[in-house]
Amino acid sequence: MKVLIIGGGPAGVSTGLYTLRAGIDTTIITNNKSALLKAEKIDNYYGFAEGISGEELYKNGLDGFKRLGGKVIDAEVTGAGYDECFTLSTDRGELGADVLVLANGVSRKAPDIKGLKEFEGRGVSYCAVCDAFFYRGKRVAVIGNGEYALHEAHILKKTSSEVILLTNGKNAPEYENCDSRKIKAIEGGEGVERVVFEDGEGMEISGIFVAIGTAGAADIAVKLGALTDGRYVKTDENMLTSIPGLYAVGDCAGGLMQVSKAVCDGAKAGTDIVRRSK
Numbered sequence: 001m002k003v004l005i006i007g008g009g010p011a012g013v014s015t016g017l018y019t020l021r022a023g024i025d026t027t028i029i030t031n032n033k034s035a036l037l038k039a040e041k042i043d044n045y046y047g048f049a050e051g052i053s054g055e056e057l058y059k060n061g062l063d064g065f066k067r068l069g070g071k072v073i074d075a076e077v078t079g080a081g082y083d084e085c086f087t088l089s090t091d092r093g094e095l096g097a098d099v100l101v102l103a104n105g106v107s108r109k110a111p112d113i114k115g116l117k118e119f120e121g122r123g124v125s126y127c128a129v130c131d132a133f134f135y136r137g138k139r140v141a142v143i144g145n146g147e148y149a150l151h152e153a154h155i156l157k158k159t160s161s162e163v164i165l166l167t168n169g170k171n172a173p174e175y176e177n178c179d180s181r182k183i184k185a186i187e188g189g190e191g192v193e194r195v196v197f198e199d200g201e202g203m204e205i206s207g208i209f210v211a212i213g214t215a216g217a218a219d220i221a222v223k224l225g226a227l228t229d230g231r232y233v234k235t236d237e238n239m240l241t242s243i244p245g246l247y248a249v250g251d252c253a254g255g256l257m258q259v260s261k262a263v264c265d266g267a268k269a270g271t272d273i274v275r276r277s278k
Helices: 010-021 054-067 128-135 147-156 217-224 259-277
Strands: 002-006 025-030 071-074 077-082 086-090 093-097 099-102 139-143 162-166 183-188 192-197 202-204 207-210 246-248
Touching: 002 010, 002 086, 002 093, 010 025, 010 054, 010 259, 025 054, 025 093, 054 071, 077 147, 077 217, 086 099, 099 217, 099 259, 128 147, 128 207, 128 217, 139 147, 147 162, 192 207, 217 246, 246 259
Parallel strands: 002 025, 002 099, 025 071, 099 246, 139 162, 139 207
Antiparallel strands: 077 086, 086 093, 183 192, 192 202
16 A cells, blocks of 8 residues: 655644554655744643744654655645546646545635636636636636646647636746736626726636635545535544545645644544555
């Protein structure tokens, strides 16, 4: 059995400690953007009488995981697929596993653009794999400027007549059809019809796919067909989602966003994975 864990924070590492100790091949994929790294000092976690910085706790966690033989890959996850086993697309190639654990927080981002929320489900989407079918032969746009946005654009190019990357004022990546102007609004009637830029010009468009920053746990869960609730991934008491072998732990599973809860989630998922592996 192979286990892939997306996220190197307390939830992901906690899961991995249990699976490693049971002799299961376990790899953590991290882009080192854990929310823990932003914590200047943690004073409410068991065992640290003088407190500890988030950065030090994060490093200690990964060091412990490596000490037990765990593998850590620094990469950005851009896509995911499931066909009896899981496949992850990253900026360093593809990876496969029997079990996938989402421990990469709630990083889904949406830009503050007039009309974006109003047209969600009516021309605004957050998943190219899920919704590309509905825009066959149509002109669409992807909002974003990173590896995740490029991944979504390449998926859409297979079915849409034209795919434009809108970077909304950010630096443009290497892509043949970019527009870096700031977006003022998204307009339409029953569905999306145009994007209006701050310079007053409009662009006719049938669909808009939002891919800001990196793919969060909810983004990946949606691509795999798992049930979500807004920004959070739905799980059972063992942190298992609606997809067999797919777990969600830590902040992405909702509830108390504390290190102690993240570690508990990881322990639940890890022990359940070990139990099912026998």
